Amino acid sequence: MPKSLFAALLAVWIVGCTHSSAQQTTDAIPLVKVRVILTFNFAPPQDGDVQLNALLSATCHCQPLYIRPYLNNASIYQITLQPEQSFAAFASEMMARGATQGIRGVEQDGLQHH
Numbered sequence: 001m002p003k004s005l006f007a008a009l010l011a012v013w014i015v016g017c018t019h020s021s022a023q024q025t026t027d028a029i030p031l032v033k034v035r036v037i038l039t040f041n042f043a044p045p046q047d048g049d050v051q052l053n054a055l056l057s058a059t060c061h062c063q064p065l066y067i068r069p070y071l072n073n074a075s076i077y078q079i080t081l082q083p084e085q086s087f088a089a090f091a092s093e094m095m096a097r098g099a100t101q102g103i104r105g106v107e108q109d110g111l112q113h114h
Contacts, residue, residue, distance in 0.1 A: 017063050030105035032081045035067065036075050038094070044075040051111055052101060060085070 017043050038044070039054075047066040056064035061079040070076050081090060091106040098106075 002092045014076075031062075031083065032086060034079055034081055035109035036077050036079055036090075037070055037105075037107050037109050038077065038098075039074045039107075041102040041104050042073065045068060045101075047075075055056060055094070055098055055101060059097060060090055090093055 013076060027035060044082055053064060056077060060079040061082055065078040074083040079090070081087065087108055091108075094106045
């Protein structure tokens with residue numbers, strides 16, 4: 001095999017490997033699934049409440065999943081936090097934005113299943 005052909009193939013292989021590993025690093029950032037308990041001042045909205053789902057979606061930048069009611073004044077949802085978003089930041093934003101919907105508490109479900 002001529003040296004120039006070998007050098008060209010080696011260069012293509014190196015560039016391909018470099019590009020591939022850079023792509024994997026970007027795509028490998030894991031999203032964090034979290035179960036959230038929302039506590040309300042009154043009976044919680046039912047599954048499918050459009051306003052609450054819109055609020056959750058806008059706050060977590062995800063599609064929330066209703067899990068089940070909790071006690072008589074709370075609901076459990078599963079959300080997906082973005083890599084740069086902490087749970088504390090999410091909870092703080094939910095408290096600020098959710099007051100009009102009667103949200104009085106936001107906490108992480110300590111018994112969530114992975």
